[in-house]
Amino acid sequence: MAAQLIALRDGGEPGARPGAPRAAEKGHVVIDRVSIAFGKGANRHVAVANSSLEVQPGEFVCLLGPSGCGKSTLLNSVAGYVMPSHGQVTVDGVPVTRPGPDRGMVFQQYSLFPWKTVLDNVAFGPRLAGREDGEAVARTFLDMVGLSRFAKRYPGELSGGMQQRVGIARALANYPSVLLMDEPFGALDAQTRVMMQESLLAIWSEFRTTVIFVTHDIDEALFLADRVLVMSASPGRIIADLAVPLARPRQPEIATEDGFIRLKRQCLEKIRAESLRAFDQQNR
Numbered sequence: 001m002a003a004q005l006i007a008l009r010d011g012g013e014p015g016a017r018p019g020a021p022r023a024a025e026k027g028h029v030v031i032d033r034v035s036i037a038f039g040k041g042a043n044r045h046v047a048v049a050n051s052s053l054e055v056q057p058g059e060f061v062c063l064l065g066p067s068g069c070g071k072s073t074l075l076n077s078v079a080g081y082v083m084p085s086h087g088q089v090t091v092d093g094v095p096v097t098r099p100g101p102d103r104g105m106v107f108q109q110y111s112l113f114p115w116k117t118v119l120d121n122v123a124f125g126p127r128l129a130g131r132e133d134g135e136a137v138a139r140t141f142l143d144m145v146g147l148s149r150f151a152k153r154y155p156g157e158l159s160g161g162m163q164q165r166v167g168i169a170r171a172l173a174n175y176p177s178v179l180l181m182d183e184p185f186g187a188l189d190a191q192t193r194v195m196m197q198e199s200l201l202a203i204w205s206e207f208r209t210t211v212i213f214v215t216h217d218i219d220e221a222l223f224l225a226d227r228v229l230v231m232s233a234s235p236g237r238i239i240a241d242l243a244v245p246l247a248r249p250r251q252p253e254i255a256t257e258d259g260f261i262r263l264k265r266q267c268l269e270k271i272r273a274e275s276l277r278a279f280d281q282q283n284r
Contacts, residue, residue, distance in 0.1 A: 026092055026102075026177035027210030029055040029078060034087035035235075036073050047073040049235035050087075057177075058208035062221035062228050064267065066275040070236025071214045072182050078212060079105050079180050091178055101129060104171030108183040110163035112155040118142065118166050119151040125174040141169035144203060161192040165199065172203070179204075181213045185220070194252055197223055201250060218267045222260055223250055230270045233278035240270055 036048040048070040055061050063071045076082040077089050080099040089096040091103065099105075112121050119138050126134035142148050145165040155163055164184055171179060185193045197220060204211055215221050221228045222244055230240035246259055254260050 025057055027055075027057045027059075028092050029053070029178060029210060029212065030088075030090045031074070031078070032088050032090070034074070034077060034084045034089060036070070036077060036082060037085045046235040048077075048084075049237045051231075051237050052087075053229065053238060055210055055212060057210055060204060060211045060213070060224060060226045062213045062215055062225040063231060064215060064218065064221045064228050064271065065231030065236065066233055066271060066278045067216060068234055068278060069231045069274065070234060071216075071231055074231075074236065075180055075182055075212060075214050078178065079103055101125065101174040102176055103178045103180055104174055104176035106164070106167050106171050106179070106181045106184045108186045110155065110160065110167060112163060112166060112170070114155050117152050117154055118147060118158070121155065121166055122170045122173050125170060129174065137173050138169070141173050142166075144172075144206075145169045145199065159192075161188055161196055164188070164196060168200065168203070172207070172209070176209065178210045178212065181211065183214055183216070186215075186217075193220075198252075200224070201248075205249065218264055218271065219255055222246070222263050222267070223252070223254065228263075228267065230267060231274075233274045239274070240266075242266060 031051060031053040034048060034051050035046065037044055037046045039045050051074060053061075063074065065071050073082060077084055078091070078096060080096045080103065083097070096103075113124070116124065119135065119142065122141055123134040123138035126137045131137065139148065139151065142151055145168060147162060147165055147169070150158065150162065155166065158166070167184070185196045188196060201224065213221075213224060225244050228240075228242045228244060229238050230242070231237065232239045242263065244263060246254055246257070246263075
């Protein structure tokens with residue numbers, strides 16, 4: 001496993017040629033004046049309005065906003081599941097027109113194949129891509145998320161936190177340049193959630209994969225991110241781009257520091273205003 005991790009740091013995938021781009025040189029995401037609407041005529045709903053965003057390779061960005069503001073819709077446009085009505089999304093200069101292995105997705109629900117073992121779930125992507133070392137790749141990532149001894153278990157035999165760790169391992173097994181996460185820890189209890197956040201940061205610090213992470217939890221966003229992007233009430237647009245200059249590596253105790261509290265206050269003010277606006281919209 002150590003040899004594979006060294007290869008990933010130095011040149012992308014194991015076996016990459018000398019001089020290949022480092023992982024952190026990939027994953028440049030540009031969302032250029034994107035609007036996304038669903039339906040037609042009187043039923044037309046604009047979920048995202050004229051939003052622009054640039055995420056640098058290796059950056060960890062959180063999308064934060066009130067419920068229904070279009071966070072997940074914007075994330076899905078990067079994944080290729082939703083096409084913009086206007087504007088364009090590119091990853092490393094290539095327009096996004098469909099899902100691809102360069103973008104790994106982790107959902108809130110544990111979207112694992114229940115009939116496959118943990119090992120086979122993680123190996124699914126590499127095998128689909130024709131890799132002969134699919135099982136070895138899967139074992140490497142299961143080791144990284146601390147689930148090696150559960151390789152032969154089935155998802156239904158695991159706790160929620162363990163299933164989500166399998167989901168992260170499966171997403172990473174394709175060696176994506178961008179990891180997209182849609183409230184992946186939202187269904188977990190508080191203690192497991194903190195553990196998962198720390199585990200995610202450890203993996204991210206190892207690979208420096210670009211991460212775009214959707215959450216409605218301000219503490220989670222500030223603990224994880226380099227930048228927090230606040231979205232408005234529907235139709236969603238980015239109304240604030242806040243740098244998070246807190247030292248890494250981060251421990252849960254950072255939430256008591258003055259810098260963290262100051263940033264949290266800024267986010268709370270913006271989120272509260274947009275949440276009230278969203279509430280008013282729903283009652284019209």
